[in-house]
Amino acid sequence: MKKSGLSLILFFLVVIMSYPMTTIAKNFENDVVKVDICISGGDNHFVYKIPKHLHNNTPYYEMKNNIESSLARHWKVGDAQYEAQQSEVTYTFFINDLIHEQQDGQMKVAIPYNILLGMFGENDAIQLRILASKLTNWKVNTADWTTLGFVEPLSYFSDQEYVFEGAINELLQQRVGHFNGTVIKGQMMLHCIIYFNFMSAQLIACILLSRRFKKRIIEDPETMHQFRKLKYMYQIIPLMIIVVQIVFLAISGLVTAFGLYFNPGMDLLFIFGPIVFNIILLPMFFFTTASEISKELEYNSFGSGL
Known part of the structure; x- marks a missing residue:
């Protein structure tokens, strides 16, 4: 009887402790703006995934135009499109000149974070994901990814991922991300x-x-x-x-x-x-x-x- 009572108390303690963490995780998932930077060579593009409730009654086409006009201040934007999902809207922008230097497997990409994310609030949550080939080595601002808050999840497909999760202000403080990549020949x-x-x-x-x-x-x-x-x-x-x-x-x-x-x-x-x-x-x-x-x-x- 005592053992069953103790087990019950432990169970409730675990539930109570895990509830706030689960709530925080769900809130982050619901409120986070997700941005993917896809460096694939031929069709480099940005993908914005914005929860519908964060649009604040802004029409989707207007949001697309706002993001596109910001990106066009620094890059040549090609095709731009959006697609409404169940809980979020996906905006895709193909960037014609994302890699501004490329020679013999050496690449340089410059990402001004105020251009990339300036249309959102500084305190908004962001998940920034860089997708690149497994056969490339990358440095950002001549530093290791982990020192800047990026993690590298295990990937089973052709791309490797570098993921940053935090407030947009943390990236804006870095101003410009200088990504230097090298193909591992x-x-x-x-x-x-x-x-x-x-x-x-x-x-x-x-x-x-x-x-x-x-x-x-x-x-x-x-x-x-x-x-x-x-x-x-x-x-x-x-x-x-x-x-x-x-x-x-x-x-x-x-x-x-x-x-x-x-x-x-x-x-x-x-x-x-x-x-x-x-x-x-x-x-x-x-x-x-x-x-x-x-x-x-x-x-x-x-x-x-x-």
Whole structure:
């Protein structure tokens, strides 16, 4: 009885202690303005996520124009759009000259915080998130991110994240964020070799498996009634190679690294070229093999008839 009473008291204490923290977290989540800076090379952009109740009856298109006019004081703003979600409105602005210096994998980005956030109140809560390639090293104001209040959450996809949470005034005090980035060439080269070797693996797999498929049908023509089933069975490994290749591209950091290192157009060739090549190889080999099987069976049937 005493143990159960003590357990009950401890339970209520935990609930009472955790309630204020949960309330604070929920309030922060509801009142925070979220701003993403996406440095991907070809389509660098800012994304503002503003809770609806913070608009203070300001129409969405007017909020978009206000933010765009502020950004246009420092950058060339391309396409601008907004989308109303359930509890917030997302504003996206593509910045044509976000990277003001870029050469041989070296990049420089300057972010005046009053231009980026000046349309909000200084005491408003902000979540500023920087998204960049995993294959780049970044310094902000020649300092380490952690010294300026940024944290680096674990990311499973091509981008790495640097996140700042606090009051907008804390960023305004820093005035300008000078972001210096460097593509890690050695690591990028290693990932490129792995990525492009998927084409060699696909070529070898298609050659070997299409030959085994042909041999099995020719040696046992009775299996012809299972032709489609057998063909799909022998295509499983090439299909898996394509899937693994796409997953590797998504998590390796190559998507954004190619955009930062190569010119527009060339980056798309490196990103999608190997995948398209592997997709084309699969039907090409098995279609040719199916045609060869049909001809050989027809020839054998004709020969046995004689």
